[in-house]
Amino acid sequence: DTEVTQTPKHLVMGMTNKKSLKCEQHMGHRAMYWYKQKAKKPPELMFVYSYEKLSINESVPSRFSPECPNSSLLNLHLHALQPEDSALYLCASSPSGTVNTGELFFGEGSRLTVL
Amino acid sequence: AQKVTQAQTEISVVEKEDVTLDCVYETRDTTYYLFWYKQPPSGELVFLIRRNSFDEQNEISGRYSWNFQKSTSSFNFTITASQVVDSAVYFCALSFLYSSASKIIFGSGTRLSIRP
Numbered sequence: 694d695t696e697v698t699q700t701p702k703h704l705v706m707g708m709t710n711k712k713s714l715k716c717e718q719h720m721g722h723r724a725m726y727w728y729k730q731k732a733k734k735p736p737e738l739m740f741v742y743s744y745e746k747l748s749i750n751e752s753v754p755s756r757f758s759p760e761c762p763n764s765s766l767l768n769l770h771l772h773a774l775q776p777e778d779s780a781l782y783l784c785a786s787s788p789s790g791t792v793n794t795g796e797l798f799f800g801e802g803s804r805l806t807v808l
Numbered sequence: 809a810q811k812v813t814q815a816q817t818e819i820s821v822v823e824k825e826d827v828t829l830d831c832v833y834e835t836r837d838t839t840y841y842l843f844w845y846k847q848p849p850s851g852e853l854v855f856l857i858r859r860n861s862f863d864e865q866n867e868i869s870g871r872y873s874w875n876f877q878k879s880t881s882s883f884n885f886t887i888t889a890s891q892v893v894d895s896a897v898y899f900c901a902l903s904f905l906y907s908s909a910s911k912i913i914f915g916s917g918t919r920l921s922i923r924p
């Protein structure tokens with residue numbers, strides 16, 4: 694079982710809706726990540742939080758708004774999305790926030806459909 | 809530039825055959841990590857192996873083996889006696905330090921199909 698929990702597993706929303714994706718880990722990891730994966734494509738990095746501060750924003754449109762309320766939680770707030778934003782959104786965590794220590798632990802993902 | 813290239817888009821073999829997945833990387837860092845992840849149809853990314861840039865020792869784990877060669881910037885993955893359950897998309901990935909955080913980038917993936 695994955696130790697990174699993502700909710701919801703599936704989400705369908707209209708272009709005018711506001712919704713949020715949630716990610717939780719209790720491994721004491723200090724870095725958390727959002728990746729976006731389109732069908733038959735590799736995961737693409739969106740955001741990285743290191744010690745609860747936003748470290749990397751890969752020029753993601755402002756309709757995606759990340760939030761890291763504490764070291765265990767990571768949210769992705771969605772507003773005014775487009776159909777092309779439909780994808781699998783993967784959350785991951787890593788033990789260290791400032792040192793490159795290795796692998797990411799991934800959740801199972803939230804599959805988003807924008808109508 | 810930091811880049812991971814998986815030239816093989818799709819591979820199809822018959823069960824019990826050996827299969828090698830290729831990965832070539834580019835990085836300007838001296839300290840980095842390389843990974844292989846497996847993504848079955850369920851969607852979850854499953855971690856298989858990690859290698860750091862200072863450890864070129866090759867590894868065998870059951871039917872899996874990895875060949876890391878810095879001289880050719882390659883990190884290849886071999887499955888021996890393949891099984892239908894090995895069917896998945898396999899991603900090679902590179903981790904490096906960027907803006908005080910680990911940044912991991914993925915290759916485009918190789919879709920492996922094992923036929924009974």
